[in-house]
Amino acid sequence: MTFKTLDDLEPEQRVLVRLDLNSPVEDGEVQDNRRFDRHATTVKELAERGDKVILMAHQGRPGGDDFVSLEQHAAILADHVGRDVQFVADTYGDEAIDAIESLDAGEILLLENTRMCDEELPEEDPEVKADTEFVQTLAPHFDAYINDAYSAAHRSHASLVGFALELPAYAGRVMESEYEANSSIATREFDGQVTMVVGGTKATDVIDVMNNLGDKVDQFLLGGIAGELFLRAAGNDVGFDLDGMDFFDDQWEANRETIESLLDERGDQIKLAVDLAYEDENDERGEIAVANITEKDRPYLDVGSMTVDEYDPIIRDSEAVFVKGALGLFEDERFAVGTVGVLQAISETDCFSVVGGGDTSRAIEMYGMDEADFGHVSIAGGAYIRALTGAPLAGVEVLKQD
Numbered sequence: 001m002t003f004k005t006l007d008d009l010e011p012e013q014r015v016l017v018r019l020d021l022n023s024p025v026e027d028g029e030v031q032d033n034r035r036f037d038r039h040a041t042t043v044k045e046l047a048e049r050g051d052k053v054i055l056m057a058h059q060g061r062p063g064g065d066d067f068v069s070l071e072q073h074a075a076i077l078a079d080h081v082g083r084d085v086q087f088v089a090d091t092y093g094d095e096a097i098d099a100i101e102s103l104d105a106g107e108i109l110l111l112e113n114t115r116m117c118d119e120e121l122p123e124e125d126p127e128v129k130a131d132t133e134f135v136q137t138l139a140p141h142f143d144a145y146i147n148d149a150y151s152a153a154h155r156s157h158a159s160l161v162g163f164a165l166e167l168p169a170y171a172g173r174v175m176e177s178e179y180e181a182n183s184s185i186a187t188r189e190f191d192g193q194v195t196m197v198v199g200g201t202k203a204t205d206v207i208d209v210m211n212n213l214g215d216k217v218d219q220f221l222l223g224g225i226a227g228e229l230f231l232r233a234a235g236n237d238v239g240f241d242l243d244g245m246d247f248f249d250d251q252w253e254a255n256r257e258t259i260e261s262l263l264d265e266r267g268d269q270i271k272l273a274v275d276l277a278y279e280d281e282n283d284e285r286g287e288i289a290v291a292n293i294t295e296k297d298r299p300y301l302d303v304g305s306m307t308v309d310e311y312d313p314i315i316r317d318s319e320a321v322f323v324k325g326a327l328g329l330f331e332d333e334r335f336a337v338g339t340v341g342v343l344q345a346i347s348e349t350d351c352f353s354v355v356g357g358g359d360t361s362r363a364i365e366m367y368g369m370d371e372a373d374f375g376h377v378s379i380a381g382g383a384y385i386r387a388l389t390g391a392p393l394a395g396v397e398v399l400k401q402d
Ligand SMILES: Nc1ncnc2c1ncn2[C@@H]1O[C@H](COP(=O)(O)OP(=O)(O)O)[C@@H](O)[C@H]1O
Pocket: 199, 200, 201, 202, 203, 223, 224, 225, 300, 301, 302, 324, 325, 326, 327, 328, 329, 330, 331, 356, 357, 358, 359, 360, 361, 381
C-alpha cells in the first residue's frame, strides 16, 4: 500500500476525519445512500478504538439547491454507525472548537458543511490550503488526519489536501478499498480479457476514458448516450437531440473527432448496440434493429435485447469487467433490460469487477441483485473516472507524503 492506514495508527487519538457524505437532496431532505453506509464502517472502527472522532464533510456547492447544513447527515450517519453522532453548526469557529474539546473518547462529532467556510473551495496547491486559517485553527486540536473521502479526492480543497501537510495523515477504510479497486485497471495486469461497459449520460467523460484506456481494455461494450453518439458516427440516424433534449448535439460537437478516430483505430475493440428500445404508442417498450432505423424520429431509451445477447457472452468470457454508466434509462423498468442484463452477467461470472458511478450502482439494489456478487461497487463518480484513466487524485497524493 502506498499510504498509511488505520492499521498504522495507535488507538485513543484525537482524529479529524474527512468523509464524503455529499448526497442527493430532494425538497430539502437529504437522501440516504451508499456513502453513509460505507463511511459508517470507518467511523465505527475509530469510535470502538476509543478515538475522539471529529468528522468533516461537504454538501453541494454555494448557490445550489443542495447546498444545505449537515445536521440531517449526522442523524442518517448515526443510524448506520449505531452510535450517537453529535452535530455542531460551525466549521472552525469557537463553537466548533468548544464542541471538539468537550468530546469524550469513543464519541463522534460532525462539523458543519466545509463548503460554508470561504477558504475550502478554491482549488489551490496543498501548501496554500495548509496555510489557511481554517486548517491552521483546527489542526492543533488533533493528533491525526484521516481522509476517507476517496470520491471527493479529485478536488484540491482545504479539508482534502491541507490537513495532510499539518498532521500525520492516514487513509480510512473507504479510501483504502476504493483506491485499490479503482486504480486496478491502470495498475494491474490481468491474464484474460478485460471488458469495459460504457454508458450513462456524461459521454464526454467516458469517451475520454476510452481514449486513454485503449491498450488496457480488450472490449468496450457501448450503450447510453455515448453509445448513440458512436452509432451516429457510424452513419446511423440516432444520437441527435429531438425537441427539448440536450444530451447529444453539444457532446457530439465536443467529441466528434475523438469518436471518429476511435472507431477508425480501435473499431474491433468497440461493440455498438445492434438494436435499441423506445416507448411505443401504447407506452410499452418497443425495439428496433439499428439497421432498420431510417428516420430521426424518436428518442431511444435503452439498448435492445439482441444487443444484450451479444454483450452477455463477452462479459462471461472476461477476466475483469469495469462498468461506467448505465446502458439505458434503468430507473424506468421498461428500459432497464440493457443495464440489468450486463450487471446480471457480471454478478454470475467469476471475474474481477468494478461498478462505478452513483447512478449505475443504484440499479444493483433496485433490481434485486446482491452487491456481494460484484468485486467492488464504487461510491465515486468523477474520482472513479480519473482513476480509470490513471490520473492522480490530489487528496490521495498528499496521503502518500512522509
Ligand atoms: N438512452 C438514455 N436516455 C436517457 N437516459 C439514459 C440513457 N442511457 C442512460 N441513461 C441515464 O444515465 C444515467 C447514468 O448516467 P451517468 O450519470 O453518466 O452515470 P453514473 O451516474 O453512473 O456516473 C442513468 O440514470 C440513466 O437513466
